[in-house]
Amino acid sequence: MATKSKRGLIKLDAELCKGCYLCKSVCPLNLISISDRLNQKGYHPAIYIEDDIGIKEHKCKGCALCAIVCPDIAIEVYRE
Amino acid sequence: MKKVFGKPKSLKDAVFHYCPGCGHSIIHRLVAEIIDELNIEEKVIGVPPAGCAVLAYDYFDIDIGESPHGRGAAVATGLKRALPDRIVFTYQGDGDIAAIGTAETIHAANRGENITVIFVNNGVYGMTGGQMAPTTIIGQISTTTPGGRNEKRDGAPIDLSEMLALTDGTVYIERTAVDTPKNIIRTKKAIKKAFRVQMAGLGFSLVEVLSPCPTNLKLSPVQANEWIGSTMTNYFPLKVIKDKVGKLGASPHLE
Ligand code: SF4
Ligand code: SF4
Ligand code: SF4
Numbered sequence: 001m002a003t004k005s006k007r008g009l010i011k012l013d014a015e016l017c018k019g020c021y022l023c024k025s026v027c028p029l030n031l032i033s034i035s036d037r038l039n040q041k042g043y044h045p046a047i048y049i050e051d052d053i054g055i056k057e058h059k060c061k062g063c064a065l066c067a068i069v070c071p072d073i074a075i076e077v078y079r080e
Numbered sequence: 081m082k083k084v085f086g087k088p089k090s091l092k093d094a095v096f097h098y099c100p101g102c103g104h105s106i107i108h109r110l111v112a113e114i115i116d117e118l119n120i121e122e123k124v125i126g127v128p129p130a131g132c133a134v135l136a137y138d139y140f141d142i143d144i145g146e147s148p149h150g151r152g153a154a155v156a157t158g159l160k161r162a163l164p165d166r167i168v169f170t171y172q173g174d175g176d177i178a179a180i181g182t183a184e185t186i187h188a189a190n191r192g193e194n195i196t197v198i199f200v201n202n203g204v205y206g207m208t209g210g211q212m213a214p215t216t217i218i219g220q221i222s223t224t225t226p227g228g229r230n231e232k233r234d235g236a237p238i239d240l241s242e243m244l245a246l247t248d249g250t251v252y253i254e255r256t257a258v259d260t261p262k263n264i265i266r267t268k269k270a271i272k273k274a275f276r277v278q279m280a281g282l283g284f285s286l287v288e289v290l291s292p293c294p295t296n297l298k299l300s301p302v303q304a305n306e307w308i309g310s311t312m313t314n315y316f317p318l319k320v321i322k323d324k325v326g327k328l329g330a331s332p333h334l335e
Contacts, residue, residue, distance in 0.1 A: 009081065020101035020294075020301035026261055043100070055081075067085040068261045071105030071301075072096055077085035 007055060008062020008079040012048045016074035019043030023066035023075060029059050032066060046074075055080075088112035090121045092141045101301020103291025104133050106258045107200055110268045111171070112140065114275060124167045125159050127152045129176035132206040136171055150181020153188035156195040167278055169196040174215040175205045178240040185244070189284050192249025196274045197286040199241065202293035203312060210296030214238040217315045222296070237315050241288045245322040251283040253321040257290035257313065259305040266318075277325055290316055 062079035128136035130149035137144040152170030256267040274285035292304035
């Protein structure tokens with residue numbers, strides 16, 4: 001029986017981000033990229049590319065790998 | 081949607097001053113998560129070092145007893161003996177614990193003080209600008225070994241955890257790393273076990289955590305983590321170095 005895998009999302013606080021990109025390096029679905037703009041600290045923050053997409057379209061599984069490696073606790077993870 | 085990951089409550093709102101990609105931030109979070117999970121926020125006392133983590137009191141919402149450089153284990157000994165119902169841990173870097181405070185550390189371990197030591201090994205003096213530490217590996221470039229650490233001239237890296245394992249007083253010593261998600265989860269398990277060893281009154285526990293210092297390694301955070309996995313672990317292999325916990329009842333002084 002196929003169970004539908006759960007969907008998730010992350011909230012990435014660009015102002016807490018220090019641009020280490022460890023989150024980007026571990027996301028298995030490549031859902032994190034780098035912003036063109038600078039945050040107040042002067043870093044190009046990481047951005048979550050599904051921010052503006054409806055939850056039904058999310059590829060994010062809420063696996064939390066990105067949050068586990070984020071030194072600055074800039075990422076919160078939510079799951080269905 | 082259910083929140084499954086966020087900031088632990090025993091951390092204050094303060095923003096970490098650590099550099100981008102610094103392992104201290106991750107280890108702080110793990111310790112705070114463990115304090116939350118064990119529900120010991122009111123009972124735990126942290127003893128931060130001199131070094132990059134000197135400002136740990138700004139981040140942890142717990143009681144803190146600041147220590148002179150390297151003397152964390154001695155300060156923790158006093159705190160634990162005066163307040164035996166508290167859970168006392170030190171948080172020390174490699175320069176702090178393996179050079180400046182070696183004597184205090186070894187004797188506290190040998191006495192079997194019922195404390196927990198979190199030993200953050202990043203292979204370099206971080207705060208003072210990247211000088212060679214006792215744990216700097218052979219060939220590693222630092223500001224005081226610009227041509228790389230040379231064993232004949234500078235000595236070989238010290239494996240403090242293995243040394244401490246030789247003393248009768250230590251019951252649980254493990255070496256982990258925070259270079260990958262899997263190793264971060266292992267590190268949390270190890271530190272949690274170390275706290276539990278203390279809470280059960282079993283004796284001296286220590287977790288050595290290999291931790292990236294991208295700034296002084298002059299690597300990107302991603303590269304610094306790769307360096308830990310590919311190079312640093314050749315000198316400091318990740319493993320349980322000593323675990324007497326299961327056998328304590330039968331013969332406390334035998335492995
Ligand atoms: S929770 Fe997992 S899938 Fe979602 S962005 Fe983070 S690493 Fe990627
Ligand atoms: S891991 Fe955290 S601090 Fe580093 S880039 Fe990602 S969100 Fe920013
Ligand atoms: S100097 Fe190294 S150990 Fe210190 S905060 Fe920066 S990265 Fe972390």
